[in-house]
Amino acid sequence: MTAQVPAVHVQGLEKSYEELRVLRGVDFDVARGSIFALLGSNGAGKTTIVNILATLLKPDAGTARVSGFDVATHAADVRQSISLTGQFAAVDEVLSGRENLVLVARLRHLKDPGPIADALLERFALADAAERRVSTYSGGMRRRLDIAMSLIGNPPVIFLDEPTTGLDPQGRLGVWQAVRDLAEAGTTVLLTTQHLDEAEHLADRIAILHEGRIIQNGTLTELKQLHPPARVEYVEKQPTLEDIFLAIVAEDGTDSDAAIPGTATDE
Numbered sequence: 001m002t003a004q005v006p007a008v009h010v011q012g013l014e015k016s017y018e019e020l021r022v023l024r025g026v027d028f029d030v031a032r033g034s035i036f037a038l039l040g041s042n043g044a045g046k047t048t049i050v051n052i053l054a055t056l057l058k059p060d061a062g063t064a065r066v067s068g069f070d071v072a073t074h075a076a077d078v079r080q081s082i083s084l085t086g087q088f089a090a091v092d093e094v095l096s097g098r099e100n101l102v103l104v105a106r107l108r109h110l111k112d113p114g115p116i117a118d119a120l121l122e123r124f125a126l127a128d129a130a131e132r133r134v135s136t137y138s139g140g141m142r143r144r145l146d147i148a149m150s151l152i153g154n155p156p157v158i159f160l161d162e163p164t165t166g167l168d169p170q171g172r173l174g175v176w177q178a179v180r181d182l183a184e185a186g187t188t189v190l191l192t193t194q195h196l197d198e199a200e201h202l203a204d205r206i207a208i209l210h211e212g213r214i215i216q217n218g219t220l221t222e223l224k225q226l227h228p229p230a231r232v233e234y235v236e237k238q239p240t241l242e243d244i245f246l247a248i249v250a251e252d253g254t255d256s257d258a259a260i261p262g263t264a265t266d267e
Contacts, residue, residue, distance in 0.1 A: 005068055007032040007157050007188035008053065012062035015048055022048050024212035025062070030190055030205075032156075035183045037203035038192045044209045046192035047087075050159050053190070054084045066157055083150035087162045089142040090149075093135040097126050097145050100134060104152045120148040124178055140171025144178055151182075158182065160191040164198060176202055 008030035015023040022045045030036040038046045051057040053064055055075040064071045067081035091100050098117050105113030121127045124144040134142060143163060150158055160179065164172040179202055182189050193199055199206045200220060207217040216223060239247075 004032060006030055007034075007067060008036070008190060009065040010049070010053075010062070011064075013049065013052065013059050013064060014061040015045075015052065015057065015059050022212055023059070023062075026209070026212070026214055028207050028214055028217055030188060032188050033183060033186050034204040035179060035189045035191065035202050037199040037206045038190070038209050039194070039196065039199045039206055040192075040209035041194055045212045046194075046209055047161055049209075050084065050161050050190070050192060053078075054082060054159055055079055081155055082157045082159060083153075083155040084159045085146055085150045085161065085163060087165045089139075089146035091134050091142055091145055094133065096131050096133055097121060097137070097141075098130040100145060101149060101152065104149045108153050110153065116152060120151065123181070124148045125174070138171060139167045140174045143167060143171065143175050147175070147178055147182075151187075155187075157188045157190070160189060162192055162194070164193070164195070172198070 006029040008028075010029070011027050013023050013026040014021075026045070026049060028036075038049060040046050048057065052059050053066055053071060055071050055078050058072065066078045069077040069081065071078050092103070095103065098121060101117035101120055102113045105116045110116060118127075118130075121130045124147065126141060126145060126148070129137065129141060134145065137145065147158075147160070147163070163179070164175050167175065176198070179189055179191065183204075191198075191202070203220070205217070205219055206223060207214045208223075209215075216226065
């Protein structure tokens with residue numbers, strides 16, 4: 001039985017800007033329906049890879065295929081099969097959330113843009129804010145709307161370039177759930193991030209990009225096996241304010257004179 005063709009195949013990718021070598025021979029595959037994380041610091045080359053895969057840049061050397069199409073020779077076919085969400089939400093703040101979605105659906109010449117917009121608003125928990133101007137949305141809501149807009153037309157592959165940039169913790173969690181939902185629905189997700197916890201919580205497979213090269217590529221379990229577990233030594237833990245608060249609340253109304261664990265009582 002023939003192995004399934006990967007959604008994204010990259011081999012020997014190189015890119016330079018004058019004397020600066022950004023990519024130095026990058027290789028990786030992304031399985032269909034999976035979440036693949038490119039993990040690296042600023043300047044590692046993550047966005048350059050995404051831009052090449054999205055046909056916005058031409059590589060100096062190497063090959064890249066998306067949904068079976070070569071990004072250099074079949075760019076139009078690649079664009080038909082992908083969607084790209086950049087580091088900052090590309091939404092129109094004057095329009096409402098629903099109007100943004102309807103506009104994109106019309107630009108893509110889809111029939112019945114209204115129901116398409118309504119379904120995506122419901123899917124990304126934005127239905128209650130559908131008629132509000134996007135200028136009133138929180139950062140997390142804007143990012144979810146941006147991802148929803150990128151799904152119009154049901155592209156099989158979506159690129160998310162640092163999707164939680166600038167979001168607060170609650171906003172990040174909302175985007176994380178949206179990404180998980182995409183993969184569960186069969187969409188292939190390639191995301192770039194510099195946040196280790198983001199890659200750890202989301203990715204089926206993680207590639208560590210450093211100075212233009214993939215230095216490790218594997219599942220979280222495989223990467224953990226590269227280093228032995230750290231030795232844990234017992235250290236006395238002082239109570240945090242949260243511990244004190246919970247203890248006080250727990251004792252309230254039962255035994256107010258009882259001591260809080262780990263603290264001294266008045267004699």
